[in-house]
Amino acid sequence: SFRVIYYHPQRDELAVLALSAPELIQVGTLTPLEDHSLRFDMSLSYDTDRISWATEPTRRISSVWTFDTPTSYTNHWIEDQGQPVDPSVTNWAYTQHEEISPLPASAAEPPEHIGHLAAFLPFFESEWVTETTRTSFAWIPYNEAIVMRTIDTRINKPIAETIFYPHPHTKIIHTLTIHGSGAIDEGTASIDDNAIVIQTKRADHSTTTHIEQRIEHPSAETIRIQTWLIMGTERKQLADTTHQAATD
Numbered sequence: 565s566f567r568v569i570y571y572h573p574q575r576d577e578l579a580v581l582a583l584s585a586p587e588l589i590q591v592g593t594l595t596p597l598e599d600h601s602l603r604f605d606m607s608l609s610y611d612t613d614r615i616s617w618a619t620e621p622t623r624r625i626s627s628v629w630t631f632d633t634p635t636s637y638t639n640h641w642i643e644d645q646g647q648p649v650d651p652s653v654t655n656w657a658y659t660q661h662e663e664i665s666p667l668p669a670s671a672a673e674p675p676e677h678i679g680h681l682a683a684f685l686p687f688f689e690s691e692w693v694t695e696t697t698r699t700s701f702a703w704i705p706y707n708e709a710i711v712m713r714t715i716d717t718r719i720n721k722p723i724a725e726t727i728f729y730p731h732p733h734t735k736i737i738h739t740l741t742i743h744g745s746g747a748i749d750e751g752t753a754s755i756d757d758n759a760i761v762i763q764t765k766r767a768d769h770s771t772t773t774h775i776e777q778r779i780e781h782p783s784a785e786t787i788r789i790q791t792w793l794i795m796g797t798e799r800k801q802l803a804d805t806t807h808q809a810a811t812d
Contacts, residue, residue: 574767587611611732635660671705680730692807
């Protein structure tokens with residue numbers, strides 16, 4: 565399970581995206597409680613064609629993580645589809661381990677079946693650099709999902725990370741971008757003549773704007789990333805950058 569918890573500046577909440585498998589995603593919110601426990605209110609979307617036990621395509625679950633000690637917690641459901649759940653029925657105890665088990669090398673490989681993100685494969689051929697940035701594409705382990713990371717090589721800090729994943733119901737590619745500035749992009753991506761076109765709403769602490777981005781692969785040695793601000797019928801280009809294939 566790949567889980568992202570991020571602060572949304574316009575909604576003033578901690579949002580959660582969890583990719584549990586290609587056929588199951590979760591989106592929702594995290595609320596810290598006064599006793600230092602954490603409440604998750606999540607909407608689950610199942611691909612019922614691939615999960616035989618999923619009786620419904622969507623499910624609402626609320627759960628609470630109760631920290632028994634600084635190094636252990638118990639996760640228990642409190643609501644399922646709006647109905648209360650006895651916490652004693654669903655509870656799982658977790659304890660901190662001294663070491664983190666390393667992922668096997670196979671975790672970095674593409675999934676066995678790529679149903680929706682095949683157009684991204686050419687971008688994996690290299691990492692991509694400018695004078696000040698380095699961009700990479702990586703598979704999120706055990707999912708048909710990709711993370712695109714860009715760092716500022718002068719200070720070795722992240723500029724942005726974008727997660728691409730198909731929705732289990734619509735198969736539309738969704739995107740989530742977390743910027744180093746604190747801005748958040750939430751939107752969708754489509755394929756246009758082997759280019760990736762992203763349409764998204766960008767939220768910062770003061771405004772929400774419509775952003776379009778186009779990522780293309782004009783040659784084996786380059787990718788081009790263009791970004792526009794969309795204002796009604798007008799388009800203002802914010803960036804047009806060519807990235808070279810890294811040699812190191």
